[in-house]
Amino acid sequence: MSNVSAKVAHLASPRQRLAxxxxxxxxxxxxxxxxxxxxxxxxxxxxxxxxxxxxxxxxCGGENASLADIVDMCGALGQACASTAxxxxxHHIKVSSLVTHGLDSNWHRDFMRRVVDEQFLIGxxxxxxxxxxDVRNSICAIEPEGDSxxxxxxxxxxxxxxxxDAIMVTARRNTQAASSDQVMTVIEREQxxxxxxxxxxxxxxxxxxSEGFLFKCRAPSNQIFPHPFAEIAAQSMLAMSHLxxxxxxxxxxADATTRAQNYxxxxxxxxxxxxxxAAVRLAEMFVLLQExxxxxxxxxxxxxxxxxxxxxxxxxxxxxxxxxVKIATSQAVVDIVQSAMMIAGISSYRTGGKFSLGRHMRDxxxxxxxxxxxxxxxxxxxxTLVSKYDTNLVA
Numbered sequence: 001m002s003n004v005s006a007k008v009a010h011l012a013s014p015r016q017r018l019a020x021x022x023x024x025x026x027x028x029x030x031x032x033x034x035x036x037x038x039x040x041x042x043x044x045x046x047x048x049x050x051x052x053x054x055x056x057x058x059x060c061g062g063e064n065a066s067l068a069d070i071v072d073m074c075g076a077l078g079q080a081c082a083s084t085a086x087x088x089x090x091h092h093i094k095v096s097s098l099v100t101h102g103l104d105s106n107w108h109r110d111f112m113r114r115v116v117d118e119q120f121l122i123g124x125x126x127x128x129x130x131x132x133x134d135v136r137n138s139i140c141a142i143e144p145e146g147d148s149x150x151x152x153x154x155x156x157x158x159x160x161x162x163x164x165d166a167i168m169v170t171a172r173r174n175t176q177a178a179s180s181d182q183v184m185t186v187i188e189r190e191q192x193x194x195x196x197x198x199x200x201x202x203x204x205x206x207x208x209x210s211e212g213f214l215f216k217c218r219a220p221s222n223q224i225f226p227h228p229f230a231e232i233a234a235q236s237m238l239a240m241s242h243l244x245x246x247x248x249x250x251x252x253x254a255d256a257t258t259r260a261q262n263y264x265x266x267x268x269x270x271x272x273x274x275x276x277x278a279a280v281r282l283a284e285m286f287v288l289l290q291e292x293x294x295x296x297x298x299x300x301x302x303x304x305x306x307x308x309x310x311x312x313x314x315x316x317x318x319x320x321x322x323x324x325v326k327i328a329t330s331q332a333v334v335d336i337v338q339s340a341m342m343i344a345g346i347s348s349y350r351t352g353g354k355f356s357l358g359r360h361m362r363d364x365x366x367x368x369x370x371x372x373x374x375x376x377x378x379x380x381x382x383x384t385l386v387s388k389y390d391t392n393l394v395a
Contacts, residue, residue: 014054014065018073021045022080029081030352032207033359036200038163039207042077042084043121051088053116055095060109061116067096067240068300071247075296078251079258082363083207085251087121089244090159090208093237094122094168097184097225100236107222111166111186122186123164125215129154133372136233137179141172148220151185156198156212163209165189169217170229182229185219192217204362235313239303241371242322246296246329249367253292253336256360257285260340263347263355278343285339292332299325316387323380330367337364 025042032039046052055070056062070092077085095115102108114120126135140153151171158167166188173181198212225232260282267276302321306312337360341348348357 014049014051014063014069015073015076017049017051018046018076021049021051021084022076025077025084026080029084030359032081032083033204033362036202036206036209038160038209039081039084039087040163042081043087043163046084046088047119047121050116050119052091052119052121053095053112055092055099056112056116057099057103060103060112062112067243067303071243071296071300074244074247075251075254078248079255080251081207082248082252082360083205085248086205086208086245087160089248090124091122093240093244094124096236096240097168097232098186101225101227101232105222105226107220108186108225111223118165120165121160121163123161123167124159125153125155125157125161125167125169125213126184127155127157128170129156129212131179133375135170135371136182136230138170138172138182139179141175141177142183142185142224143175144221145218147222148218149224150218151187151216153215154197154212155215157210158194158213158215159210160208161194161211161213167192167215169215173228180230183224184229184232185224187217187219187223191219203365204359205366231314234319235307235310238319239299239306239313239322242326243296243299243303245367245370246299246325249329249333249364250289250292250296252360252364253289253333256337256340256357257282257289259348259355259357260285260343263344281339281343285336285343288332288336288339292329292336295325295328295332316383317390320380320383320387320389323376323383326371326376327373327380330370330373333364333367334361337361 021042024045025039028039028041054063054065057064074085074089077088098108098112127133128138128140130139131137140151143150153169153171166186168184168186170182170184172179173183193216195214196211197214200209200211264276264279264282306318312318337357341357344355347353347355350356351358
């Protein structure tokens with residue numbers, strides 16, 4: 001057991017350790033949004049609380065936190081600062097690939113220990129210019145040079161690229177490989193160079209600071225995952241992305257609901273004995289929020305049941321189920337925030353203030369385009385032709 005994991009073993013649970021980071025994220029959320037800056041204070045607080053490696057197995061120094069643990073924390077952070085929550089989610093999506101597909105590689109096992117010991121923040125470079133946002137195809141390719149390789153990638157988005165301690169990058173297996181014959185590799189900060197090509201001045205999720213870069217690296221070949229990216233995407237990245245993102249979006253929706261509820265309570269106090277007319281809309285919001293929560297929780301249960309069989313994780317039915325989680329929650333968050341704005345009216349439309357919901361709405365609107373819902377629905381429509389829907393309520 002590493003020194004860090006031994007120390008963590010005597011600390012409170014990860015969810016309890018999250019409390020101080022939540023306070024810091026909440027205090028800085030508006031400033032992060034207004035300035036479009038990286039939420040440095042909140043990320044440092046997460047690192048200080050030893051929360052960056054909690055999903056890693058105990059034998060590699062981590063705490064073997066479950067998917068449900070991580071999604072719950074994404075939801076809590078989403079109520080405080082959606083940008084911080086999304087960074088936390090995307091980092092753990094990358095960690096999940098390490099845990100699921102790196103344990104049979106000595107280099108990746110050692111890297112997991114370093115994630116725990118040094119509290120690395122891992123970024124992602126899976127999108128590429130010229131392929132329309134399709135992460136399952138690449139133009140760039142690994143170019144072997146002895147025991148090492150070089151890679152140049154036109155990455156139109158790298159998640160918090162300038163602030164990451166390492167980046168996971170996808171590329172074709174070699175220059176002769178098909179565009180879909182991809183691998184993923186871990187590249188450490190000192191092994192790559194970034195030249196910014198696309199700034200990050202966005203409507204929402206401004207603090208994620210996911211600029212586009214010309215990415216160039218040289219690294220040892222043993223940093224490439226031993227499993228093909230198609231397997232990694234199907235068995236860990238797909239489900240983890242949709243479920244952890246959904247946790248973030250639930251957090252946004254939950255905080256919007258709380259603000260709307262607080263607004264109505266303040267209105268009710270002005271007229272004792274009467275119920276504000278908008279209370280009916282709040283009741284409807286509670287239904288939507290519960291439905292959203294149920295979708296996320298059911299998705300987690302579905303994943304936990306499927307992960308014991310790799311064939312199930314790669315099945316058509318499982319892909320449809322995870323796609324549905326993404327579609328349902330990305331639509332629900334916008335509907336819920338909009339309803340909250342209708343309740344709080346101009347107070348929600350103003351920038352700043354305890355009932356303001358402008359940041360929530362702008363952050364929520366990003367959900368449908370991460371990965372684009374139209375692409376997911378098109379994929380699902382093809383899958384439904386070859387899959388029978390499970391009509392059992394209880395497995």
